[in-house]
Amino acid sequence: MTTLLYDGSFDGLFTSIFEVFEYRYKDVEIASRERFHQENIFAEIHEVITQKDKSERVLNKLEHNIGKVGIYKLLKVFLSEDPNLENLILSAVRQSIKHPAINILENFADADVLKISKICKSVDRERHRMTAFVRFEKMKDEVFFSKIDPDFNVLPLIRKHFHDRYQDQKWMIYDLRRNYGLLYDLDICDFFYPDEKLDFGQYQQKFHDEEKNYQTLWQRYFTKTNITERKNLKLHIQHVPKRYWKYLTEKW
Numbered sequence: 054m055t056t057l058l059y060d061g062s063f064d065g066l067f068t069s070i071f072e073v074f075e076y077r078y079k080d081v082e083i084a085s086r087e088r089f090h091q092e093n094i095f096a097e098i099h100e101v102i103t104q105k106d107k108s109e110r111v112l113n114k115l116e117h118n119i120g121k122v123g124i125y126k127l128l129k130v131f132l133s134e135d136p137n138l139e140n141l142i143l144s145a146v147r148q149s150i151k152h153p154a155i156n157i158l159e160n161f162a163d164a165d166v167l168k169i170s171k172i173c174k175s176v177d178r179e180r181h182r183m184t185a186f187v188r189f190e191k192m193k194d195e196v197f198f199s200k201i202d203p204d205f206n207v208l209p210l211i212r213k214h215f216h217d218r219y220q221d222q223k224w225m226i227y228d229l230r231r232n233y234g235l236l237y238d239l240d241i242c243d244f245f246y247p248d249e250k251l252d253f254g255q256y257q258q259k260f261h262d263e264e265k266n267y268q269t270l271w272q273r274y275f276t277k278t279n280i281t282e283r284k285n286l287k288l289h290i291q292h293v294p295k296r297y298w299k300y301l302t303e304k305w
Contacts, residue, residue, distance in 0.1 A: 054080050059101040061085035063131055066139060067108035069101045070146050083139035111146065118149045119156050126158055129176040130169055132206040141165050141172075180207045184214050186297045189224060191264040197224040200253075201300070208235055208244075216242040227251060268302050275303040 055078050059065035069083045076099075116124055127142050135141070144165040148157040161167050189197035197219070201208075208228050212235055215226065219237070227234035233246045298304040 054082065054096045055099055056089070056096050057081065057083045057099045057101050058086050058089055059083065060103055061087050062103060063128065064105050064108040065101060065103040066131065066142065067111045068103050068105075069139070070143055071104075071107040071111050072099070072101060073143065074150070075107075081143075083143055085139070088136075115146065115149055118153045119158055123149075123156060123158050126169065126173050129173045129210070132209060133172045133176050134206055135172055138172075141169055145169060176205050176207065176210070179203050179205050180210045182294075182297060183207055183211050186293070186300045187211075187215075187226065188300050188302060191261040191267075192259050193261050195223060195261070197222055199224070199226045199300075200229055201226060202229045206231055208233070212242065271302050 057069045057072065057078075059069045065085075066083065072078075073081055073083075078099075112124060115127070127145060130138050130142055145157060148160075148163070148166075157163070158166055158169065161170060183201060183203055187199050187201060189199045192198050206228070208226065208231075211226075215224065215235070216237060220239075223238055225234055225236045232250050233244060236243060236245050293301075
């Protein structure tokens with residue numbers, strides 16, 4: 054068994070896949086250095102250095118075989134953070150290289166392809182809910198700020214949605230679990246990676262006065278418009294699961 058260790062990046066993963074074919078490894082697994090725990094003391098370790106040209110060669114070949122939609126599906130598997138994501142993607146690439154004339158991601162009789170399909174549906178569901186439930190709060194520096202804590206690493210998947218929708222204001226979305234965020238300053242929309250986790254100890258003290266008034270008004274509105282006799286908590290939770298309530302001002 055040969056274990057290829059990479060830096061955890063998308064390009065790093067596809068560099069690893071390139072080297073699987075380059076060195077003709079058969080009995081092989083791929084793992085990120087961060088998550089790797091060596092269980093087989095006899096396994097050979099191969100350290101992968103990320104090389105964008107190698108990554109692009111694999112991606113260009115895949116795009117020819119399974120199209121951009123297929124590449125996007127593999128990206129969602131990567132962002133799912135599934136413990137076996139590297140080997141699922143490697144399996145898909147191997148099958149695509151072996152059967153270039155067909156879109157192997159439509160072969161649901163294959164266990165790995167079926168798993169990829171299920172992961173994509175879960176990631177799509179989380180992506181949709183993030184676009185629906187993200188709530189911005191206006192801060193003193195005039196930046197609209199939002200905290201999220203998604204099950205999957207969907208921030209790259211919602212970037213275009215928020216960039217297209219909120220082009221006239223500065224905003225920031227921060228992933229609490231993964232300690233990075235997305236910042237738009239009216240010119241550039243890009244990711245940022247703080248050296249340390251942001252401190253939310255005095256978070257509410259940084260609210261703009263308008264934000265405090267808005268939140269109070271919003272909470273009063275929901276209280277006054279609520280009809281107790283027509284309350285259907287089961288249906289409500291079905292449409293707005295409880296784990297998203299922490300984003301909603303009216304639920305505080």
